[in-house]
Amino acid sequence: MYGNDFPGTDDAPGGGLLGQVEAAEEALRRAAERGRPDGPAPGDDLQAYFDEVIAADQKIEPRDWMPEAYRKTLIRQIAQHAHSEIIGMQPEGNWISRAPSLKRKAILLAKVQDEAGHGLYLYAAAETLGITRDELVELLLAGRQKYSSIFNYPTLSWADVGAIGWLVDGAAIVNQVPLCRCSYGPYARAMIRVCKEESFHQRQGYEILHTLSHGTPAQKAMAQDAIDRWWYPSLAMFGPPDGDSTHSAQSMAWKIKRFSNDELRQRFVDMCVQQAEILGLTLPDPDLRWNEDRQAYDYTQPDYDELMRVIKGDGPCNRERMTHRRRAHADGAWVREAAAAYAAKRAAERERVAA
DSSP, X not given: OOTTOOTTSSOSTTOHHHHHHHHHHHHHHHHHHHOOOOOOOTTSOHHHHHHHHHHTTOOBOTTSOOOHHHHHHHHHHHHHHHHHXXXXXXXXXXXXXXXXXXHHHHHHHHHHHHHHHHHHHHHHHHHTTTOOHHHHHHHHHTTSSOOOGGGGSOOOSHHHHHHIIIIIHHHHHHHHGGGGGOSBHHHHHHHHHHHHHHHHHHHHHHHHHHHXXXXXXXXXXXXXXXXXXXXXXXXXXXXXXXXXXXXXXXXXXXXXXXXXXXXXXXXXXXXXXXXXXXXXXXXXXXXXXXXXXXXXXXXXXXXXXXXXXXXXXXXXXXXXXXXXXXXXXXXXXXXXXXXXXXXXXXXXXXXXXXX
């Protein structure tokens, strides 16, 4: 009954999203065994060597020369991903104390803790590109870096926690599984673990909705209401249409991304239709229907004007999310200062012993 156990929805051996992650992990091992092209000799064209590594489907590592535009693109993308994990703790954290049972509280608490861990993995990956975590946080707090638009929508009922797990985490993992094959090594390796954990998050949300949809009429209505509100924002998570996407073409040429926004969005729709049937819930799109010629579902596109408004700060919860994040950052200053003082004390002790 779990949300990503349907055969035939993915192209990796074994099927399913976890099958794709396992295949990507195996590809990383095989690539390491093959070895990379011989490094450039003094005076060689560094751009040519970079292109050769990308063409060989090998990984660019922090010690390697890389084009500045490649580095900046990775910082932007990884930072947005990390910020999204941290901001994304808020809408679900709001329900930890109000979950309907001790079991549900414990599961949700574990999930929110996972999201914090994902943010830390990703900040660490970004730091390998020559930017500090403090700089990334300051850019977020100053509004100069973004996080996913989806986290600017409110969680109005317990069913919203299920919808976030099934739809939001489901969309995230469809988008993130190909990143396990990203051309930048630290990002690809971080995504292996992130995607394995996100798969369980999706299952958790699906199980919540399955329980509600097979409960009382009021519970099923609450689940349907949540799906009605989260469906189109989840579709918008994949970004603007390919023709309007600023970064996709170059990111795909560098093998940072492996599929376009529209390709990933279609995969997500095709996957969700099958799962919604098991849930007994209806996706809120009267034009959703199977297209025999395309062997895929036709569907109504999300409101991209709304997506742009939310990204620019005019979503239902933009101000609330950033106010909370800034306050939490300020309240945690003493912890950072204490940790820095302790680290300095230990370093001084080691120097004294070494002397």
